[in-house]
Amino acid sequence: MQTEKVIDHIVNWLKDYANNAKVNGFVIGISGGIDSAVTSMLCAKTGLDLLCLEMPIHQPINHVSRGKEHIKQLKDNFANVKNTLVDLTPVFDQFKAEVSIIDNQATVDMALANTRARLRMTTLYYYAGLHGLLVAGTGNKIEDFGVGFFTKYGDGGVDLSPIADLTKSEVYDLAKMLGISSSIINAVPSDGLFGDDRSDEDQIGASYPELEWAMSMKENGKKLEDFEGRKREVFELFSKLNANNQHKMVPIPICEIPKNLK
Structure with a gap:
C-alpha cells in the first residue's frame, strides 16, 4: 500500500465531501483506540473544524488516558481542533435504573453495551447539529463489511466513513505514518463497551x-x-x-x- 498517498487521498476526500455538503468540519468520538486516533488525525489534516468528544461511560482508566493523550497531540499540532468532555455515566446509570432487566445476564450485558454506543451516537449528532459538523465514523473494513463488529445505530450511525475501505493492518500502517502515539498503536484492540478489559479478539x-x-x-x-x-x-x-x-x-x-x- 502507498501509505502516504492513501493518507492524502482520504484527507482530500474528506475536505471535498465537507465542502460540498457546506458544513464546517467534523465531530468524532475519541475512544483511546487506533481507529478513532487515525480517523481524527485524518480529519484534522483537512484544516476544517474538528471537535473531539470524550464520552466516558464507566470507562477503563487506560482508555481514558490514551484518549486524552491523543487529543493533546492533535491540539498541539492542529489549530483547528477543539475538544469537549461529556460524561455519559450518569445518563447510562439512569437508563439502567428505568428499564427492565431479565435474568439472562449475557443478553442484558450485550443490550447495555449497545446502549452505550447509541448514547454516544446521540451525543455526537447533538454536537454536530450545534456546530454544523459531520459525524465521522471510525469503522474499518473488517468491522464494517467483514464480521459486522459494530452497533447498529451506535458507532455504525455516522455521516461518512473515512477508513472503511482499509483493513486493520492497513489502519496500523497509516497510524505509524501519521505519528500516532505508541501507547495507542501497542494497545490491545477493545471496543470498551462492557466497562472491563475484554478485547475485540475475546469477543469475536x-x-x-x-x-x-x-x-x-x-x-x-x-x-x-x-x-x-x-x-x-x-x-x-x-x-x-x-x-x-x-x-x-x-x-x-x-x-x-x-x-x-x-
Whole structure:
C-alpha cells in the first residue's frame, strides 16, 4: 500500500465531501483506540473544524488516558481542533435504573453495551447539529463489511466513513505514518463497551490478522472444505458472522407496495 498517498487521498476526500455538503468540519468520538486516533488525525489534516468528544461511560482508566493523550497531540499540532468532555455515566446509570432487566445476564450485558454506543451516537449528532459538523465514523473494513463488529445505530450511525475501505493492518500502517502515539498503536484492540478489559479478539473469537485472511479467502471464492485445523475454524467463524450480520451491512429493507394496490 502507498501509505502516504492513501493518507492524502482520504484527507482530500474528506475536505471535498465537507465542502460540498457546506458544513464546517467534523465531530468524532475519541475512544483511546487506533481507529478513532487515525480517523481524527485524518480529519484534522483537512484544516476544517474538528471537535473531539470524550464520552466516558464507566470507562477503563487506560482508555481514558490514551484518549486524552491523543487529543493533546492533535491540539498541539492542529489549530483547528477543539475538544469537549461529556460524561455519559450518569445518563447510562439512569437508563439502567428505568428499564427492565431479565435474568439472562449475557443478553442484558450485550443490550447495555449497545446502549452505550447509541448514547454516544446521540451525543455526537447533538454536537454536530450545534456546530454544523459531520459525524465521522471510525469503522474499518473488517468491522464494517467483514464480521459486522459494530452497533447498529451506535458507532455504525455516522455521516461518512473515512477508513472503511482499509483493513486493520492497513489502519496500523497509516497510524505509524501519521505519528500516532505508541501507547495507542501497542494497545490491545477493545471496543470498551462492557466497562472491563475484554478485547475485540475475546469477543469475536479470532484476531484481526486471522479475520483479514478469512475475508481475503472468501473474496477469492474459497470454501470451508478447502481448510483444516485453525484455518478452518477461523474461516467458519468469519463466514457465520458475515452471514448473521448482513442486516448491518445492507440498506434497510423496504416493503414495496405493488402499483395495483395503490
